[in-house]
Amino acid sequence: MTRSGNPLTEWIGRATAVLPLLVVLAVCGLLPKTAAGEAYRFSLSWVPALGVELSFMIDGLSLLFALIISVVGFFVTIYAVDYLHGHSQIGRFFVFLHAFMLSMLGLVTADNVLALFVFWELTTIFSYLLIGFEHEASASRKSARQALLVTGAGGLALLAGFLLLGIITGTYEISEMVDFAAHLKAHPLYGAVLVLIFLGAFTKSAQFPFHFWLPNAMAAPAPISAFLHSATMVKGGIYLLARFYPILGGTNAWMCPLMIIGAITAVGGAIIAMGQSDLKKILAYTTITALGIMTMFLGGSATPSLTAAMTFLLVHALYKSALFLVAGIIDHQTGTRQLEKLGGLLRFMPFTAFAAAAACLSMAGFPLFFGFIGKEIMYKGALAEVMCPELAAGTAVLANALMTAVGGVLIIRPFLKGPGHYPSPVREATFFMWCGPVFLGGLDILFGIFPEWVGHWLVAPAVRAFHFSPEDIKLHLYHGINMPLLLSIITLTLGVCFYLTHRRIHDFVAKATNKMPVTASQIYEWCLEGVAGLGKLQTRLIQNGSLHRYFFIVAATFVLVTGYSFFSRAGALPLPGLPLLALREWLLIIAITAAVLTVLATRILLLAVCALGVVGAGLAIIFLSYGAPDLALTQLLVETLTVVIVSIILLRLPGLGSQTRQHPGRGLLDALLAVGAGVLVTTLLLAVLSTDLDRSITAFFEQNSYLAAHGKNIVNVILVDFRSMDTLGEIIVVATAGLAGYALIQKKRDK
Numbered sequence: 052m053t054r055s056g057n058p059l060t061e062w063i064g065r066a067t068a069v070l071p072l073l074v075v076l077a078v079c080g081l082l083p084k085t086a087a088g089e090a091y092r093f094s095l096s097w098v099p100a101l102g103v104e105l106s107f108m109i110d111g112l113s114l115l116f117a118l119i120i121s122v123v124g125f126f127v128t129i130y131a132v133d134y135l136h137g138h139s140q141i142g143r144f145f146v147f148l149h150a151f152m153l154s155m156l157g158l159v160t161a162d163n164v165l166a167l168f169v170f171w172e173l174t175t176i177f178s179y180l181l182i183g184f185e186h187e188a189s190a191s192r193k194s195a196r197q198a199l200l201v202t203g204a205g206g207l208a209l210l211a212g213f214l215l216l217g218i219i220t221g222t223y224e225i226s227e228m229v230d231f232a233a234h235l236k237a238h239p240l241y242g243a244v245l246v247l248i249f250l251g252a253f254t255k256s257a258q259f260p261f262h263f264w265l266p267n268a269m270a271a272p273a274p275i276s277a278f279l280h281s282a283t284m285v286k287g288g289i290y291l292l293a294r295f296y297p298i299l300g301g302t303n304a305w306m307c308p309l310m311i312i313g314a315i316t317a318v319g320g321a322i323i324a325m326g327q328s329d330l331k332k333i334l335a336y337t338t339i340t341a342l343g344i345m346t347m348f349l350g351g352s353a354t355p356s357l358t359a360a361m362t363f364l365l366v367h368a369l370y371k372s373a374l375f376l377v378a379g380i381i382d383h384q385t386g387t388r389q390l391e392k393l394g395g396l397l398r399f400m401p402f403t404a405f406a407a408a409a410a411c412l413s414m415a416g417f418p419l420f421f422g423f424i425g426k427e428i429m430y431k432g433a434l435a436e437v438m439c440p441e442l443a444a445g446t447a448v449l450a451n452a453l454m455t456a457v458g459g460v461l462i463i464r465p466f467l468k469g470p471g472h473y474p475s476p477v478r479e480a481t482f483f484m485w486c487g488p489v490f491l492g493g494l495d496i497l498f499g500i501f502p503e504w505v506g507h508w509l510v511a512p513a514v515r516a517f518h519f520s521p522e523d524i525k526l527h528l529y530h531g532i533n534m535p536l537l538l539s540i541i542t543l544t545l546g547v548c549f550y551l552t553h554r555r556i557h558d559f560v561a562k563a564t565n566k567m568p569v570t571a572s573q574i575y576e577w578c579l580e581g582v583a584g585l586g587k588l589q590t591r592l593i594q595n596g597s598l599h600r601y602f603f604i605v606a607a608t609f610v611l612v613t614g615y616s617f618f619s620r621a622g623a624l625p626l627p628g629l630p631l632l633a634l635r636e637w638l639l640i641i642a643i644t645a646a647v648l649t650v651l652a653t654r655i656l657l658l659a660v661c662a663l664g665v666v667g668a669g670l671a672i673i674f675l676s677y678g679a680p681d682l683a684l685t686q687l688l689v690e691t692l693t694v695v696i697v698s699i700i701l702l703r704l705p706g707l708g709s710q711t712r713q714h715p716g717r718g719l720l721d722a723l724l725a726v727g728a729g730v731l732v733t734t735l736l737l738a739v740l741s742t743d744l745d746r747s748i749t750a751f752f753e754q755n756s757y758l759a760a761h762g763k764n765i766v767n768v769i770l771v772d773f774r775s776m777d778t779l780g781e782i783i784v785v786a787t788a789g790l791a792g793y794a795l796i797q798k799k800r801d802k
Contacts, residue, residue: 057141064145065132065483071124071152078117085111085512092162092226108162108226111512115361116159116290118509119368123282124152126487130376131274133481134383144184148278151177155283159290164213164223171209171251171287175202178284182271194270197575201264205254209291212247215240216298228298236302245304248295256288256342259316263572265339269331273379276331281338281371289342289364292349293357296517301352306438309350314446316343321453325553326560330378330388330461334371337414337457340450341367347443348432354520356432356443359425361513362526365505366413366425369498373410373491374461377403380480380488381465385473390464394471399478402485404466409492413499415458415546416451416539421498421505424526426451426542430535448542455546456553502526599717603724610727617735635676643669656701664694681766696792 081091094106109117128148135141154177157170176199183195217223219238220231228235235241252258257265265285269276279285292300292309299305320339327333341363348360380403381396382388397404413422429451433443465471479485498505506526514524530536549556593604632640646665653659667690675683752765752773762768770778 060142061132061136064141065129067145067149068125068128070149071121071128074117074121074156075125078114078121081109081114082508085109085114086508088512088515090516094162097163097166103165103223104163105166106162106224107157107160107166109160110516111509111514112290112293112361112516113160115365115509115513116286117156119286119365120152120155120159120283123278123368123372123491124148126372126376126490127274127278129483130277130379130487131272133484134274134379135272140184144181144272147177147180147184148274151181151279151284155287158287162225164216164225164228167225168206168210168213171255172203172206174284174287175199175206178202178279181275181279182268184272184275185270188270191270194264194267198264198268200579201261201575202254205251205261208247208254209251212244212251215244215247219244225294225298232298235298241299242304245299245308248291248299249308252288252291252346253312254288255291256285256346257316257339258288258312258343258346259319260571260574262316262320262339263570263575266332266335267572269329269335273331273375273382276334277372277375277379280335281375282368285338285342286345286364286368289345289349289360292346293360293513293517296349296357297519300349303438306350306352310347310439310443313343313345313347313350314442316340317347317446317450318343318453321450321457322560323564324457325453325549325556326558326564328390328557330381330390330465331375333390333457333461334374334378337454338367338371340454341371344429344447344450347446348429351432351436351438351443353432353435353437354514354518354522354524355428355435357518358510358514358524359429359432361510362428362506363425365498365509366421366495369491369494370410370413370422373406373488373495374414376484376488376491377407377410380484383484384480385471385477387473390460392472393465394468395466396471396477397466399476400466400480400485402479402489406485406488406492407466408462409495410488411458411462413492413495415455416542419496419499419528421495421502423539424499424502424505424528426539427530427535428526430538431530434534444538448538448545451542452545452549455543456549456556459546459550460553500528502528603721606724606728610724610731613735614727614731617731617738636673639669639672657698660694660697660701664690667693692789692792696795699792699795 084091088111090108090110092106092108094104097103097105128145131144131148132141135144138144151174154170154173158167158174161167161170179195179199182198183191185191186195213223216228216235219235219240220228222228222231235244238244254261265280268280271279317340320336320343324333324336324340327336345360345363345367348356348363351357351360378388380400381393384400385393385396387393409420413420416422416426426447429447430444433447434440436443503526506524510526511524593600643666646662646669649662650659650666653662667686671683671686671690674680674686752769756762756765756768760768760772762772
């Protein structure tokens with residue numbers, strides 16, 4: 052379908068590629084210093100009252116992530132203009148895209164955990180907007196909501212973990228927390244911190260059992276999948292684990308969960324990928340596999356393991372972003388992403404085929420490709436581990452062999468097999484669409500031939516940033532005949548076998564997946580339905596529209612919470628004593644009590660209002676008898692106005708006798724609650740009166756009322772100077788009430 056675009060908007064969109072390009076140049080300018088082990092740090096005052104700073108740090112780890120984000124972001128930007136050509140919301144797309152990119156850059160450079168959390172959640176929000184970019188489709192909206200809920204819930208757990216870290220270490224700066232690592236690992240809350248941090252990392256990086264949201268997020272446009280779901284957002288959890296490795300890592304509690312969860316995620320994702328037919332779904336599940344492998348190696352303690360994690364991070368970012376862009380080109384040019392409909396594209400799209408071949412061969416781990424280097428160091432790391440080296444090596448071999456087979460399917464089926472079934476003629480994509488995957492695929496070859504350069508400038512500084520070791524960190528094309536090379540040969544052999552039988556594997560996995568009684572996605576749906584059901588239940592029980600129930604709940608909560616807090620500390624508080632009262636005060640109490648009983652007993656509204664006025668007048672007399680004439684006058688005026696205005700309102704209402712109680716025991720509960728609240732408030736007031744008052748505030752006003760405000764009456768000074776805005780607000784409220792009362796009276800008079 053041909054769509055006419057807005058040339059100006061598309062030109063502006065293409066021009067925004069300057070932003071990631073400038074970031075690339077700036078990051079490259081920092082390479083020499085980070086390769087030498089230096090780090091840049093700067094901070095701004097953020098919440099000085101709490102001692103919180105907006106601080107950033109760029110070291111080897113941050114720089115590696117920033118380089119991936121900016122390079123892939125640049126190619127995704129120029130790619131998206133042609134991919135979304137004619138889309139009515141293309142301008143909004145670039146706003147979301149670059150806002151997400153800046154959020155990711157903030158995430159990987161933040162040195163303050165609270166700032167990191169803010170950027171973390173910003174990536175969640177912008178990913179929600181990007182996944183749901185085609186919001187007219189219900190699948191897009193559902194997938195975006197799922198990604199938001201899963202990663203957002205993990206973000207809340209992460210915030211709790213950060214707050215615990217701040218409480219234990221006394222600082223929110225990551226670079227300062229490193230000094231408290233030993234204290235932290237011996238702290239009783241260490242296990243709780245680990246669980247919360249892991250929840251944040253696992254949900255963001257789609258680890259088992261939170262992996263289901265990533266394949267569903269393939270409803271997003273291809274540029275988004277290439278940027279978010281291969282190179283940036285899903286690697287946020289990997290970055291988090293690496294960043295906090297020197298603070299929390301190195302213990303069995305750290306290593307066991309990462310190795311087990313990573314291994315399950317890696318193998319499970321690769322197996323399910325074999326049962327898929329949609330290009331993007333296949334890439335999504337192999338991304339889960341790659342994330343599982345990185346998580347597993349970050350659970351290690353040996354330098355080769357951590358080097359493998361960082362090397363594979365770069366390997367995966369290059370080949371997977373290229374493959375997602377290729378999948379987008381195929382879908383854009385042929386109108387389908389289904390493997391069974393594709394074939395013979397090499398003849399029509401040679402540049403796209405080259406990019407796909409380079410990326411797939413790197414994913415398969417063929418020699419002279421960067422993926423081969425990644426697998427070599429991966430096996431070296433697995434064999435160097437003290438804890439479960441067989442598990443790590445076996446998992447890596449099986450997962451890599453399955454990805455080798457997937458790589459063969461992705462390059463042979465669409466490009467080399469016979470003709471496909473799609474609208475003809477099929478043409479090569481525009482230069483701006485294929486230049487990105489060709490460049491990224493070319494890097495897979497270049498880095499594979501010259502791995503020493505990558506190891507020196509990128510991988511080694513990244514590992515040194517979170518793991519100090521005297522061991523050399525170097526990448527080589529050929530390490531000699533050793534066990535890692537043997538495992539690489541086994542991997543390729545197994546991969547070829549898997550590819551030759553991939554039809555059978557595909558059918559078996561597809562059937563097994565369909566027959567699974569329970570899936571993680573179903574559990575998510577059940578949880579969602581449970582939350583919705585709980586919301587309906589609480590709405591029916593608590594928020595049913597009854598004012599009586601609202602007031603009852605508020606008053607009961609006050610009595611229970613305040614009463615428990617007060618009486619649980621009764622031993623530490625002075626016992627309140629009953630004051631001695633004069634005869635006139637007893638008479639006032641009797642009058643007020645009689646008025647209250649009249650309110651309860653009468654069925655005449657006007658009499659009830661007048662009785663309430665008697666209560667207020669009695670309180671005014673009490674104020675007057677204790678030397679507060681101004682307060683007494685205010686009370687009398689308020690009570691008088693209340694009686695007048697409410698009387699006017701009640702003249703239009705039916706009498707109390709027409710109302711019937713729906714529940715027989717409700718009156719008894721109301722009475723018990725009223726008595727309980729009265730006893731509690733009275734006890735609190737007596738306790739306060741029997742406690743020595745803190746007169747520091749009084750002393751402040753005594754010292755400053757005349758000197759600062761030039762007033763001899765302290766009460767007046769407080770009202771018009773120290774709390775003038777409060778007084779102004781009260782005057783506005785009283786004036787508004789007066790105007791409303793006047794309008795009510797006028798309305799009655801008009802009738």
